[in-house]
Amino acid sequence: MVKKITVGVIGAGYWGPNLVRNFLLVDDCSVKHVCDLDMEKLRKLERLYPHINFTTRASDIFSDKEVDAVAIATPVATHFGLAKKALENGKHVFVEKPITKTSGEAKELIALAKKKRRILHVDHTFIYYGPVIKIKEIIDSGALGDLYYFDSQRINLGLIQKDVNVFWDLAAHDLSILQYIYKFKADTVSASATRHAGKNKEELAHLSVEYSNGFVAHLHVSWLSPVKMRQILIAGSKKMIYFDDIEPSEKIKVYSKNIDFVKKTPEDPANPVYRSGDVLMPIYDDEEALLKECAHFVASVRDGKNTITDGTSGLKVVEILEAADRSVLKRGAKVKI
């Protein structure tokens, strides 16, 4: 008989209800509690799921021996305290991205999870997203040749966060994708970030992540754009990928367009020769990423194996975000990650 995994969800704001819905859809998994400080939010969820226990006390979840895992979808600043408590109480942890506000906190959680032999999973949903998995497959196949750069735009009139700036919110996605598809270690980051429309956190930012091998990644993130764009370009010496996540279908286009350089004479500088070939729109799995991710987490809990986006992968994203913060303070200077 398959062991049933029981989950408690903390946080019923924007993302929490998605976690509840998807964990309920996973085979042999149940959601026993949902906790939030805001009774209004709980009452709304209760109309959908009257069989769940709703509470304003996280301790109800931590102390429940039946609960195997805690999913944490609260403001970033609270991740560390809640995840620590959950691990100390022997629970597996599924925590929203970014894992914590500092790399020190992330390291502490990683060590604690190891000691307690519990799964520490970070919700970098894009890593479970069909198009991103397909892009990784294409890159891993070597079809792109030598990789040149990664360039992303993730902008719209956004849900301004109160406790983190725009790159801790949005660039966290691209950094997790970058880490997933490109195996090398990022070397330096420089970032500029500005606030315009209020006294809150920075709403507009540009990050340049450089690698010692010459590969570069540039991320443009904004909560202050009139148009919504979700675009990633990945260029290689043989092929280039354009991923437009706003498109309803055919989100990925693989271009054979590239440039070769030929020398007419030994003294001549290399002359560009443009090639242009067919564009391929590969098919990809379009199952809901979060459902696949929740199922992967539940299976990992059952098998006692780390998930793909474990604490360590979450830590790497936080390390770049911290470096970006330092760069912003140094007015955009390049800083070591």
Next chain:
Amino acid sequence: MVKKITVGVIGAGYWGPNLVRNFLLVDDCSVKHVCDLDMEKLRKLERLYPHINFTTRASDIFSDKEVDAVAIATPVATHFGLAKKALENGKHVFVEKPITKTSGEAKELIALAKKKRRILHVDHTFIYYGPVIKIKEIIDSGALGDLYYFDSQRINLGLIQKDVNVFWDLAAHDLSILQYIYKFKADTVSASATRHAGKNKEELAHLSVEYSNGFVAHLHVSWLSPVKMRQILIAGSKKMIYFDDIEPSEKIKVYSKNIDFVKKTPEDPANPVYRSGDVLMPIYDDEEALLKECAHFVASVRDGKNTITDGTSGLKVVEILEAADRSVLKRGAKVKI
């Protein structure tokens, strides 16, 4: 009787033929000579315009008393020498962007043109382009409110230049637009630029231009993108503009989308309130920009008045490009313009 203006064109590469065609279309203007070192290129043009004199010696143009103005469409490094020669010979000058390779050269040309009482015009074509003129009108009307930022993407699989890097080529356009629509003086620039596909100049660059009043401009330019994008976002406190120059029509969209911040209590951080209104797609003049520009230059020569994009405006663009070069050498550090 209107005085006829006689033009000589130097350079018959990519852009020169466009100058020839448009100067020929201007009333009371004639093209007498076209000069290039490459006879092949001249022979092609001769089939279209057998009435023009084709030559490989620029001196034929400089020494011709009938020639009022010289249009220079040659590699950037040659602009200074040719423009100087033209001015010394009493000719008005129409020179491709960027005006020169250094600000020192630009200053020398500006002084010489003043001394010789000749027009020194830089071909920043976008300033004569209907959509850009319309965008300036909208901004000047105050409709956008306080301006927050300018963000542009000018990327494609490009015509790689041999004598300048991608930002001297492509960002020169956006910097001229920026200067035209936003009257304040840019303060610092930081730039990252990389080369990937050969040993030529940098093909991929990101520039951040900052203003002491908090306005920021970010430019992404690339010769190494599989997709062609020509997009500018300009955001203000009241409205935002999205300019997509790839669109065949309705290139400008004015969004009423913006964010206001309200405080519920004096202690409360300002909370974002999203507004969303109609999107306006304003009509604009779609006459060929270069034709309007050539006509403006010819009229200025006739009237002895500076053009809108004179040497000084060309110099300002070069000053930012030079600062960007310094920033790239300093690995992206912010440098004073």
